[in-house]
Amino acid sequence: MSKSQRLTKQKTAILEILRSVDTHPTAEWIYQEARKEIPGLSLGTVYRNLNQLRDNGEILELNYGSSQSRFDGTAQNHYHFRCTQCGRIWDLPMPVMKTVENKAKVLKNFQIDGHRLEFYGTCEDCQQEGKAAI
Ligand code: ZN
Numbered sequence: 681m682s683k684s685q686r687l688t689k690q691k692t693a694i695l696e697i698l699r700s701v702d703t704h705p706t707a708e709w710i711y712q713e714a715r716k717e718i719p720g721l722s723l724g725t726v727y728r729n730l731n732q733l734r735d736n737g738e739i740l741e742l743n744y745g746s747s748q749s750r751f752d753g754t755a756q757n758h759y760h761f762r763c764t765q766c767g768r769i770w771d772l773p774m775p776v777m778k779t780v781e782n783k784a785k786v787l788k789n790f791q792i793d794g795h796r797l798e799f800y801g802t803c804e805d806c807q808q809e810g811k812a813a814i
């Protein structure tokens with residue numbers, strides 16, 4: 681197998697793993713899964729591929745400051761809910777509000793290319809745990 685074939689195989693495997701889940705996994709998790717298919721794979725290679733896929737607009741990187749980035753195989757804009765207790769992230773199936781971009785546009789002379797919206801709070805599982813503790 682040539683070098684470029686190997687690189688393509690790695691990238692395809694990483695993308696397939698990411699698109700097979702809706703849990704917005706970390707690079708570490710993707711690495712653990714991809715290793716099962718590609719034994720010689722390194723974590724650095726996984727990061728490099730994820731960065732390239734992000735730069736090409738094929739995936740999203742969800743960055744939360746101090747904690748590890750999470751990755752999203754759905755590149756087109758959609759909204760998220762993040763649990764502040766367990767850190768998990770879900771997609772919220774609601775339409776993207778185009779009108780907020782028009783509202784923002786009239787405020788300043790900025791060219792608006794998009795927007796992000798994230799809801800946060802406590803997920804169902806963590807609410808249950810909270811009740812059990814009382
Ligand atoms: Zn939770």
Ligand code: MN
Pocket residue numbers: 704752754758760770771
């Ligand atoms: Mn998502």
